[in-house]
Amino acid sequence: MQSERKIRILIAKPGLDSHDRGAKIVARALRDAGMEVIYTGLRQTPEQIVETALQEDVDIIGLSILSGAHKVLFPRIMELVEQKGLTDVMVFAGGIIPEEDVPEMKKLGIKEIFGPGTPTEKIVQFVFENLPERT
Amino acid sequence: MKPLLPVGEIAKGVLAGDRRSVAKAITIIENNASKAQELIASIYPHTGKAHIIGITGPPGSGKSTLIGKIIREYRRKGKTVGVIAVDPTSPFTGGAFLGDRIRMQELSTDQGVFIRSMATRNYLGGIARATKGAVKVLDAAGKDTVIVETVGAGQSEVEIIKIGQTIVVVCAPGLGDEIQAIKAGIMEIGDIFVVNKADREDANKAVMDIQAMLQLNNKEKKWRPTVLKTTALTGEGVSQLIEKIEEHKLFLEQELERNTSRGKAESELAEAIKEKVANSIIEELKSEGKFEEFLQKILEKKMDPASVAEKLLNEKFRKQVQKCQN
Numbered sequence: 001m002q003s004e005r006k007i008r009i010l011i012a013k014p015g016l017d018s019h020d021r022g023a024k025i026v027a028r029a030l031r032d033a034g035m036e037v038i039y040t041g042l043r044q045t046p047e048q049i050v051e052t053a054l055q056e057d058v059d060i061i062g063l064s065i066l067s068g069a070h071k072v073l074f075p076r077i078m079e080l081v082e083q084k085g086l087t088d089v090m091v092f093a094g095g096i097i098p099e100e101d102v103p104e105m106k107k108l109g110i111k112e113i114f115g116p117g118t119p120t121e122k123i124v125q126f127v128f129e130n131l132p133e134r135t
Numbered sequence: 136m137k138p139l140l141p142v143g144e145i146a147k148g149v150l151a152g153d154r155r156s157v158a159k160a161i162t163i164i165e166n167n168a169s170k171a172q173e174l175i176a177s178i179y180p181h182t183g184k185a186h187i188i189g190i191t192g193p194p195g196s197g198k199s200t201l202i203g204k205i206i207r208e209y210r211r212k213g214k215t216v217g218v219i220a221v222d223p224t225s226p227f228t229g230g231a232f233l234g235d236r237i238r239m240q241e242l243s244t245d246q247g248v249f250i251r252s253m254a255t256r257n258y259l260g261g262i263a264r265a266t267k268g269a270v271k272v273l274d275a276a277g278k279d280t281v282i283v284e285t286v287g288a289g290q291s292e293v294e295i296i297k298i299g300q301t302i303v304v305v306c307a308p309g310l311g312d313e314i315q316a317i318k319a320g321i322m323e324i325g326d327i328f329v330v331n332k333a334d335r336e337d338a339n340k341a342v343m344d345i346q347a348m349l350q351l352n353n354k355e356k357k358w359r360p361t362v363l364k365t366t367a368l369t370g371e372g373v374s375q376l377i378e379k380i381e382e383h384k385l386f387l388e389q390e391l392e393r394n395t396s397r398g399k400a401e402s403e404l405a406e407a408i409k410e411k412v413a414n415s416i417i418e419e420l421k422s423e424g425k426f427e428e429f430l431q432k433i434l435e436k437k438m439d440p441a442s443v444a445e446k447l448l449n450e451k452f453r454k455q456v457q458k459c460q461n
Contacts, residue, residue, distance in 0.1 A: 005166055006165070006166070006229075006254070006256070008162075027232060028232070030230070031225065031228070031230035031231060031232045032225075032228050032230055033228070033230060034228050034229040034230045035230050035231075036224075036230065036231045036233060036252075036254045037230065037231065037232050037233065038233045038234075038236070038252050039232065039233070039234050039237060040236070040237065040240055041234075041237035041240055044240065045244075047244050048240060048241075048243045048244055051243050051244050052236070052240070052243050054154060054155055054158055055154065055157075055158055055243070055249055055250055055251055056158070056251060056252055057158035057159060057161065057162045084155070085155060
């Protein structure tokens with residue numbers, strides 16, 4: 001019997017923007033790298049995203065946002081991650097996030113932020129290199 | 136690295152209905168066979184309460200959307216629901232895209248609902264190796280109903296019958312020859328058939344096709360499968376489906392009761408006969424002083440116990456025959 005660990009990753013779309021091409025491309029790349037990718041679909045609340053991460057017991061959450069609401073939504077998501085005890089989950093983000101907001105977002109505990117034009121290989125490599133130790 | 140949570144702690148959490156423990160327990164069942172066994176052993180006595188519904192059918196027939204509506208209906212009735220939604224693992228990369236829960240996502244924050252996506256990890260038959268164990272976890276965690284959604288299935292993906300108590304086969308009109316294609320495998324396992332997307336004009340034809348097929352198939356079965364129509368997007372027909380599922384559940388309970396009480400009575404009777412017969416023979420032997428004699432032969436290895444018993448029985452019958460002749 002196998003005892004091999006599979007990487008489980010949640011790709012989530014917080015807030016009200018309705019474009020998920022980027023999220024789907026990243027999801028596809030991670031799938032092709034051998035991971036189990038759970039996709040939430042569009043227009044998710046922070047509560048839905050974190051509760052989904054809990055039920056799915058994911059190792060990683062990837063947030064995709066294009067609406068500009070990251071300064072409201074990301075702090076709430078990170079707060080819930082803490083509250084629900086998902087402290088062994090790594091969170092990264094991508095989308096349209098202005099350069100000057102990046103330090104603030106990273107201070108929240110978001111490990112990395114990928115802007116437009118990032119090659120998918122770079123994201124896959126990042127995930128492999130920053131895999132949290134899991135119980 | 137955080138210290139590893141012992142399996143016992145996780146099992147305790149599962150029994151208390153703690154959501155994070157439930158999630159961790161399912162991960163253990165997926166990843167670690169030896170720990171999984173330990174976990175299942177400790178929750179097993181608390182399983183068997185949930186009604187397990189298997190939902191299967193071809194890709195795109197609307198299984199996930201329908202499950203979303205089924206969950207809502209059960210929640211309206213005050214029941215808690217667990218879902219295991221299985222999607223395929225790529226045989227080429229080992230990766231998977233698990234998208235079933237997108238159709239149920241508005242229920243994700245409901246504390247009476249627990250939805251878990253599961254990749255097949257190349258297990259064949261429409262479910263994953265860990266599906267059965269995961270169902271036990273949700274059952275032990277106190278979910279009233281546990282729904283298993285198989286991968287989009289057509290012919291031989293019928294493993295779900297080993298897990299589900301009520302099997303719902305979901306079809307859609309316009310898949311046309313699909314019905315022909317599925318008749319060999321899936322048509323045989325459905326307790327309830329659903330033609331989803333019933334707002335389409337060819338829905339009635341799909342219903343009739345299935346009904347015709349069922350009339351050929353199920354002559355001896357006690358439960359006659361029925362065909363229902365639903366439109367999962369609007370929720371139409373879902374309450375009738377739930378009624379039918381509940382009816383089947385009741386049927387199973389009555390069957391089970393009949394079977395177990397009959398089985399129980401049978402073994403009790405056999406046990407009682409053995410005891411009476413053995414006692415009467417032993418008493419007779421003792422009163423005649425022969426019991427010690429035979430016991431000695433066995434101790435000296437001159438005869439084995441089975442041969443002694445046979446000899447005794449023969450003698451007893453001969454005596455009785457003589458009695459009758461006199």
